[in-house]
Amino acid sequence: MTSFTQHSQRSAQHSSIAIIGSGFSGTMVAVHLLRQASFPLTIYLIEANPAQFARGVAYSTDSACHLLNVPAANMSAFPKDPVHFLRWAKKKEAKGELNVPWQTESNTVTATSFLPRGAYGDYLVELLDNAEHNAVANGVYLERKIDKAVALRIEPKSVMIGLLNGEHLRVQKVVLALGNFPPGDPVIENPVFYQSPRYFSNPWQRGVLQALLKTTSCVLIGSGLTMVDWAITLSNAGYQGVIHTVSRRGVWPQEHKPHKPLAFSLDVHAKSPSVRAWLHEIRRYIRESDCDWRSVIDALRPSIGILWTSLSLVERRRFLRHVRVYWDNHRHRLPPVVAERLNELVRSGQLQKHTGRIFSYQETEQGVEVLIKQRGLATATTLSVSAVVNCSGAESNYRKLNNLFVTCLLSQQSIEPDPLALGLNVGSDGALIYSDGTHSECLYTLGPPQKGMLWETIAVPEIRVQAEQLANTLLTHLPNLTSTVEPLSQLETV
Ligand SMILES: Cc1cc2nc3c(=O)[nH]c(=O)nc-3n(C[C@H](O)[C@H](O)[C@H](O)COP(=O)(O)OP(=O)(O)OC[C@H]3O[C@@H](n4cnc5c(N)ncnc54)[C@H](O)[C@@H]3O)c2cc1C
Known part of the structure; x- marks a missing residue:
C-alpha cells in the first residue's frame, strides 16, 4: 500500500496518465505503459466495478461454463508473442491451477482449446501485477482507483477528472477505455x-x-x-x-470447426467498392474453391479495417442494414x-x-x-x-446512453459520436476527434468505441495491437508536468 506522503511526493514530480476503465483495453494500455516508460510516471487506472478490475465485463465471470469464443492460441495479450496466453495456460494446468470442466477433445490445454473466460481474467490480473511490480525500479507507479469517473474538464495543459467519491485528479493524458455499455431497450409500444x-x-x-x-x-x-x-x-x-x-x-x-488457413482478399482499391460486389465475390470464391467459409472470414479479418474505411457512408449503412446480422453470426x-x-x-x-x-x-x-x-x-x-x-447486445449510440460521465463528455463536446452511431470519431493514433475536426492532444481511446471507424475492433486480436500502439503514442507525447490530487469542489460537476 502506498503511503499518502509517498503519493504526494510522487505527484509533485511525475508525469501522469489516467486510464478510465479497466477491462482488457484499459488494463493492456496500463501494462504497456508500465513496461515501457523509462521516466517517472504515475498511471491512474480507474474502474467503477471492483469485480471487473483488470478483467472488464467479458472476463470477470466466475462461471466455468462461460468460455472464450476464440481458441487459446489466438488470445495472447501481446501481438509480438502470439502464444503467450497458451504458455501461461499450460503452466497453470501443470500446477493444477486451471479448471477446464468442458474440455472434451483431450484433457490437456492445446492451441485449439476454448478456455474459461474467468481464467483469461486471471491471466490479465497477473500481467498487470507483474508489470506493476517490475516498473517501480524505473519510477513508474500504478495507482488503482476503484471509483467511477463522473466528470472531466480539459484545461490548457492538463485534464481534470472528477470521481464519484469527491476526489479529482489532474493528469496530462486520459485514455477513455469505457468498453461495452449495457444493451439499450428495444423500441416498443408500451x-x-x-x-x-x-x-x-x-x-x-x-x-x-x-x-x-x-x-x-x-x-x-x-x-x-x-x-x-x-x-x-x-x-x-x-x-x-x-x-x-x-x-x-x-x-x-x-460453430467453430477446424479449417485450413488460406490467402483470400478483396480488392480494397476498387473504384467504387460496394458491399454487394464483395458479397458476390466471397460467395463465388467459396463455391469455386470448395473451401470452408470459415477460412474466408478468417482470411479477411486482418484487412477489415482497410475494407471498411474504403466504403462510402452509404455503403457502410447498407452493410449494417442488410449484412451485419449475417456477418456477426459467421464471424463471432x-x-x-x-x-x-x-x-x-x-x-x-x-x-x-x-x-x-x-x-x-x-x-x-x-x-x-x-x-x-x-x-x-x-x-x-x-x-x-x-x-x-x-440480451440484444451492447448499446453503441453514445447519445442514447443513460450514463453520467458520457453525458458530461458529450455536453462539453469532448467526444463526438461517429456518423453511424457505432462509437466515437477517433484518429488513427487513437486520439479523439472533436466536432470541429481537430484531433485531441489529451484524450484517447481504443477498442469498442472505434467500431464506426474500423468495424473490427472489439476483440482481443485487434485491441492488443491498439493497446501497444497507444501506449507508445502516449509516452512519445507526454510532457513532463506535475500531477495533483485535490478535492472535487474545484471541479464543476454536471
Ligand atoms: C461476454 C463477452 C465475451 C467476450 N468474449 C470474447 C472472447 O472470447 N474473445 C475475444 O477476443 N473477445 C471477446 N469479447 C470481446 C471483448 O469486448 C473484448 O475482448 C474486450 O474485453 C473489451 O474490453 P474493454 O476494456 O474495451 O471493455 P470492457 O470489458 O467493457 O471494460 C470497460 C470497463 O470500463 C469500466 N467503466 C466504464 N465507465 C466507467 C467510468 N465512468 N468510470 C470507471 N470505470 C468505468 C467498466 O466498469 C468496465 O469494467 C467478449 C465480450 C463480451 C461482452
Whole structure:
C-alpha cells in the first residue's frame, strides 16, 4: 500500500496518465505503459466495478461454463508473442491451477482449446501485477482507483477528472477505455414495462441469475453470444422452465470447426467498392474453391479495417442494414462444446426459438405476455412468461446512453459520436476527434468505441495491437508536468 506522503511526493514530480476503465483495453494500455516508460510516471487506472478490475465485463465471470469464443492460441495479450496466453495456460494446468470442466477433445490445454473466460481474467490480473511490480525500479507507479469517473474538464495543459467519491485528479493524458455499455431497450409500444421487476435490462448486472432462478419461464431478447451465455448459464444452474429466445431474423451464431488457413482478399482499391460486389465475390470464391467459409472470414479479418474505411457512408449503412446480422453470426462463432450444449437444449424443448419483433408487453398477475409479430404475418404470437432479459447486445449510440460521465463528455463536446452511431470519431493514433475536426492532444481511446471507424475492433486480436500502439503514442507525447490530487469542489460537476 502506498503511503499518502509517498503519493504526494510522487505527484509533485511525475508525469501522469489516467486510464478510465479497466477491462482488457484499459488494463493492456496500463501494462504497456508500465513496461515501457523509462521516466517517472504515475498511471491512474480507474474502474467503477471492483469485480471487473483488470478483467472488464467479458472476463470477470466466475462461471466455468462461460468460455472464450476464440481458441487459446489466438488470445495472447501481446501481438509480438502470439502464444503467450497458451504458455501461461499450460503452466497453470501443470500446477493444477486451471479448471477446464468442458474440455472434451483431450484433457490437456492445446492451441485449439476454448478456455474459461474467468481464467483469461486471471491471466490479465497477473500481467498487470507483474508489470506493476517490475516498473517501480524505473519510477513508474500504478495507482488503482476503484471509483467511477463522473466528470472531466480539459484545461490548457492538463485534464481534470472528477470521481464519484469527491476526489479529482489532474493528469496530462486520459485514455477513455469505457468498453461495452449495457444493451439499450428495444423500441416498443408500451415502454412502461421496462420499469417492471420482471424486466432485466442489463444481463451483466449482479443478481440477475439469482432472480431468474426464481422464475418459471423467461424470454431472452436477442440471438447472439449473450443469449447463448444465458441459455447455458440457466440450464447449468438447474433452471427447469422454458427459455424462449426472440430475435428479428432468428439467426444464431455459427460453430467453430477446424479449417485450413488460406490467402483470400478483396480488392480494397476498387473504384467504387460496394458491399454487394464483395458479397458476390466471397460467395463465388467459396463455391469455386470448395473451401470452408470459415477460412474466408478468417482470411479477411486482418484487412477489415482497410475494407471498411474504403466504403462510402452509404455503403457502410447498407452493410449494417442488410449484412451485419449475417456477418456477426459467421464471424463471432461458438466453441463446439457450447454449440453442442445449445443443440441439446433445443432438442430437449427447453430452449425455444422465435423469429419476429416484440412489439408489446402486457403484465398480468401471473407474469407477462410478450407479443411478437413475425415478418410478413398479420397475426401476433403471444408468449406467457415470468421474466424478460435483454440480451440484444451492447448499446453503441453514445447519445442514447443513460450514463453520467458520457453525458458530461458529450455536453462539453469532448467526444463526438461517429456518423453511424457505432462509437466515437477517433484518429488513427487513437486520439479523439472533436466536432470541429481537430484531433485531441489529451484524450484517447481504443477498442469498442472505434467500431464506426474500423468495424473490427472489439476483440482481443485487434485491441492488443491498439493497446501497444497507444501506449507508445502516449509516452512519445507526454510532457513532463506535475500531477495533483485535490478535492472535487474545484471541479464543476454536471
Ligand atoms: C461476454 C463477452 C465475451 C467476450 N468474449 C470474447 C472472447 O472470447 N474473445 C475475444 O477476443 N473477445 C471477446 N469479447 C470481446 C471483448 O469486448 C473484448 O475482448 C474486450 O474485453 C473489451 O474490453 P474493454 O476494456 O474495451 O471493455 P470492457 O470489458 O467493457 O471494460 C470497460 C470497463 O470500463 C469500466 N467503466 C466504464 N465507465 C466507467 C467510468 N465512468 N468510470 C470507471 N470505470 C468505468 C467498466 O466498469 C468496465 O469494467 C467478449 C465480450 C463480451 C461482452
